């Protein structure tokens with residue numbers, strides 16, 4: 001090796017040392033900032049939970065776990081339990097998800113799988129996204145003044161003809177009931193399910209569809225047996241998001257559920273939810289009741305958490321199978 | 323004239339596909355013009371030619387996957403075993419069952435290896451002896467030994483070459499009449515490529531194969547017949563593909579009739 005060669009080799013190895021420039025400082029600074037924000041987000045969540053638990057402490061001490069199974073809510077005697085609210089929350093959310101999932105997946109398929117030309121699907125997709133922008137109090141008012149009068153005959157029809165099925169039984173329905181809340185919640189969460197499912201389908205490779213069709217599968221077989229399984233994790237996360245929204249939605253429940261503190265097997269009878277209870281009682285609540293309401297809020301948070309964890313477990317299972 | 327020579331050399335062989343003045347349009351631009359070409363039973367026919375000359379386009383006509391491309395339109399005359407392929411009464415789903423396809427990029431479904439192979443059988447209602455057919459297909463595709471202990475793992479977890487053989491197994495499981503392959507080895511290493519070429523020669527005993535390839539050696543190694551396509555610019559600057567000549571692979575590579583073919587196969591092409 002000549003001297004000249006050695007020196008170029010030496011020159012090339014220059015500059016491998018750590019940069020001591022502003023770029024590096026920015027790098028580290030940015031890393032620190034994102035770390036701080038991430039910790040901050042977690043901290044806020046924990047702070048809210050702890051604060052709620054703290055305010056709920058008197059009620060937690062007084063009622064313990066029995067709070068979850070109690071069925072009275074009596075501010076006069078200060079006896080509190082939230083079983084009817086838990087029941088109403090779960091039933092309305094279940095109805096919402098049961099209605100919104102098939103509808104949402106169906107619409108997402110319609111929009112992505114070439115069932116209609118672009119100039120038809122684009123405005124539809126846009127309109128659906130706009131539903132998200134409707135404030136829930138507006139949906140509540142719409143429910144009271146438009147939906148209830150319109151749908152009451154249908155409720156009565158269900159009650160008269162299918163009353164033998166317990167969930168449609170009971171006295172003649174007046175309008176405010178669990179099914180109504182479930183319906184409006186479904187309207188609220190369906191756009192979430194559609195847009196997430198749609199973007200899931202949109203990123204599935206075109207070759208996957210062609211591969212299935214080239215084997216002699218029909219379009220529907222391709223959708224049901226290839227695309228939906230392939231997009232399952234996306235679909236499930238959309239359902240989880242929707243479910244979270246339904247569990248926590250307050251205005252619609254408070255305005256439409258009927259606020260009857262009872263557990264009725266029938267979906268056509270008024271009921272209550274945890275959010276409706278808190279919204280309707282908080283204004284005139286005394287000290288002990290505020291603690292009980294905080295406790296109810298805590299129960300709702302735990303409920304959402306449990307549902308989310310369960311859903312996560314279900315996803316893991318599915319992903320292992322597929 | 324090219325079909326003439328093919329007729330002469332192959333009077334005794336059955337024609338699986340017969341195309342006459344076949345043209346394909348995407349929207350209002352023409353992609354492939356006036357192709358007249360026969361595909362013979364039990365033979366491997368290779369399509370070669372520069373990029374964009376319509377090889378894939380023609381291949382997609384044979385199993386009607388062009389139908390899936392919005393705006394694609396096929397004009398002219400194309401028969402499969404004497405039946406008009408683009409007749410209104412023909413169900414493309416049935417056509418695709420009989421005419422299998424292997425794509426340029428391996429595209430296994432995100433299902434288990436077993437379910438990948440069984441998929442075509444299931445959608446076609448051929449549910450008897452699933453296990454047996456799956457094994458047989460994987461064996462034919464020279465993949466069985468590598469996957470027999472992990473049939474329940476995801477097909478997408480295999481290597482590229484294995485995935486492509488899985489796609490071949492998937493295609494032959496439904497016992498098609500013809501297998502169309504669009505550059506099946508372009509994403510593969512030389513060893514996987516060699517295995518797939520051997521596989522094609524194997525499969526020739528039972529199936530008719532049409533393969534698109536950019537690899538001249540591959541065409542000369544595996545194909546009985548070779549069709550050379552070219553593209554020329556139209557007035558508007560758009561390009562249109564056409565068939566230059568088709569003949570036995572030997573003839574096309576050693577003594578082609580057309581100067582353009584000679585230039586292309588000897589590597590003196592644009």
Ligand SMILES: Nc1ncnc2c1ncn2[C@@H]1O[C@H](COP(=O)(O)OP(=O)(O)OP(=O)(O)O)[C@@H](O)[C@H]1O
Pocket residue numbers: 348353371372373374375376377378379380391561563
């Ligand atoms: N889906 C499509 N939509 C519109 N035009 C297309 C489509 N597919 C192909 N074309 C056009 O048709 C012509 C032929 O394309 P084709 O894919 O058949 O060529 P090819 O010979 O297979 O090329 P390559 O060797 O690069 O694969 C090209 O000009 C291409 O732009």
Ligand SMILES: [Mg+2]
Pocket residue numbers: 377378379504534
């Ligand atoms: Mg191509």
